Amino acid sequence: MASRSSSIAYTAFSSRPSISRHSSLATNPPLGCSKPKDYLVLAIIACFCPVWPVNIVAFVYSVMSRNSLEQGNIDGARRLGQVAKLLSTVSVMGGVVIIVACVVNLTSK
Template sequence: MAQIYNDRQVLVDVNELQHTDRYFSPESQYYRTQIHSGREIDRGYESEPRDYMCSAMMACICCCWPLGLIAMYFANSANDARAQGHFEEAKKKNRLAKVMIISSVISGILIVGAFVVIQFYSQQ
């Protein structure tokens, strides 16, 4: 048995260890280490995924609400994944949330613009 230190300090059999990632999150950073057959490969510090929930809520309230609701769903899923330590999954869900937020804002602008144009030409 070989002891590999992580945040839980679990004893692990090196022969059974194929691939794991472990994450430390001091001050909005996480330290990623890959372990292959007992040999650690240092991958350095990466930034922690952002929280897009506030932006998604504003997109839902102020812009196109159906797309805003979808953005809120993906932002919530990303926050759940980040809380569990699955940072790669959180980054993927954050990307989807950001796309939906941008789509909601663009759709809201187009809808308001179309409404203004229709009102302008209906008065003439």
């Protein structure tokens, strides 16, 4: 007698949610809507700037945006992506200001 967990009928028609990835149907945006950007590359570039608390938060928001899109929440992904873009931009600008200030300070002495 086969165990219940290895039974094809039990695994195929189980009421338990699967822990595997969702199908690609959940990630496709509806017609007329474009896929929102998560700005992950910009957040990774911002991680090289010396404004660490801000750029780490930007990276987290970017990953959250990507996860939200995978779950099918397009509005949430768009909102989180915009926050990631804002924080990454602030981090890059702040990093440039800090680097320029350090270079000016070191060359003036």
